[in-house]
Amino acid sequence: MAYLSIGTLLSLLGSGVSVPAADSNIIPIEGYTEFLLWASVAVAALVGVLVIWAIWRYRARAGDQEYAPQIHGNTPLEIGWTVAPAVLLAVLFGLATYFQLTSSRSAGAGLPKGRPPDIIVIAHQFWWEFRYPKLGIVTANEFHIPVKQDIVVQVESDDVIHDLWMPALGEKMDAVPGQTNYEVLYAPKPGSYNGACAEYCGAEHAWMRPYAVAQTPAEFRRWVRHEKTLPAKPTSQLAKAGEKYFMSNTCIDCHTIAGTKANGRVAPDLTHFGSRKFIGAGVMTNRTQNLKAFLKDPQAVKPGILMPDFHLSDQQVNELTAYLEGLK
Numbered sequence: 514m515a516y517l518s519i520g521t522l523l524s525l526l527g528s529g530v531s532v533p534a535a536d537s538n539i540i541p542i543e544g545y546t547e548f549l550l551w552a553s554v555a556v557a558a559l560v561g562v563l564v565i566w567a568i569w570r571y572r573a574r575a576g577d578q579e580y581a582p583q584i585h586g587n588t589p590l591e592i593g594w595t596v597a598p599a600v601l602l603a604v605l606f607g608l609a610t611y612f613q614l615t616s617s618r619s620a621g622a623g624l625p626k627g628r629p630p631d632i633i634v635i636a637h638q639f640w641w642e643f644r645y646p647k648l649g650i651v652t653a654n655e656f657h658i659p660v661k662q663d664i665v666v667q668v669e670s671d672d673v674i675h676d677l678w679m680p681a682l683g684e685k686m687d688a689v690p691g692q693t694n695y696e697v698l699y700a701p702k703p704g705s706y707n708g709a710c711a712e713y714c715g716a717e718h719a720w721m722r723p724y725a726v727a728q729t730p731a732e733f734r735r736w737v738r739h740e741k742t743l744p745a746k747p748t749s750q751l752a753k754a755g756e757k758y759f760m761s762n763t764c765i766d767c768h769t770i771a772g773t774k775a776n777g778r779v780a781p782d783l784t785h786f787g788s789r790k791f792i793g794a795g796v797m798t799n800r801t802q803n804l805k806a807f808l809k810d811p812q813a814v815k816p817g818i819l820m821p822d823f824h825l826s827d828q829q830v831n832e833l834t835a836y837l838e839g840l841k
């Protein structure tokens with residue numbers, strides 16, 4: 514990025530807002546937005562300087578008449594201040610249209626016709642479900658994609674309106690209940706990419722962060738193979754006790770763990786929970802202490818979360834942690 518980005522500016526201003534970095538090769542419209550920002554700053558500065566200059570230049574002086582000379586109408590000036598903004602707006606309109614069309618990879622502008630989606634994204638309060646219909650994989654919050662390929666994504670919502678925003682990978686796309694939207698995501702290079710929910714959806718809107726891992730085709734195939742295998746059965750006493758608790762409580766009505774009787778659909782699929790990077794859609798990294806704190810009191814970690822507090826004893830927390838961490 515040639516000039517200071519809006520994200521950097523916001524963080525310099527100490528707003529505490531972090532805007533995930535976008536890749537300007539994919540989203541030229543971001544560059545245009547920044548051009549607009551700095552063009553506006555330049556115009557505002559010019560106006561400010563002129564106002565101050567006029568105040569100083571035409572200040573009241575001793576011996577002035579009570580009224581300044583009254584002037585009525587100035588045709589060249591009036592034509593000037595009508596035509597100049599009109600030209601400027603026409604140029605901006607042209608640029609905006611151009612960038613909008615060239616940066617859009619989605620429906621109407623390059624969505625491969627008739628191609629079934631690679632990923633179905635279902636937004637929930639306050640987490641993301643990722644289903645790969647062609648590969649038979651289901652995961653939550655963290656999803657993987659191969660690099661340098663158009664990934665056709667179908668975006669849905671299970672409850673209220675959310676918005677899938679992966680700034681470095683493509684456009685923002687609303688997730689609207691009862692409606693199916695499409696977009697194309699594209700990762701230029703391997704790496705991890707942060708995203709956010711970009712439509713206010715409730716208490717934990719801010720902690721509803723999708724996380725993408727873009728991989729080479731070979732790595733991606735390995736990940737797919739891994740996701741399709743069942744997690745190893747628990748071996749330690751502790752983990753076995755955790756499994757027993759999980760399977761005999763309502764955890765199974767909300768969560769799915771492939772190969773077990775847990776097949777709930779209203780909460781994140783936990784089949785490979787142990788190999789994901791975050792807990793609670795980004796609210797914490799997936800480490801032992803954090804998982805324990807989460808299980809002990811989900812509401813304390815993520816107030817408003819739609820997971821009940823089971824008032825687990827420390828022993829039960831330790832057992833469940835051992836079990837869940839083993840779900841690799």
Ligand SMILES: [Cu+2]
Pocket residue numbers: 636637638639674675676710711712713714718721
């Ligand atoms: Cu949301």
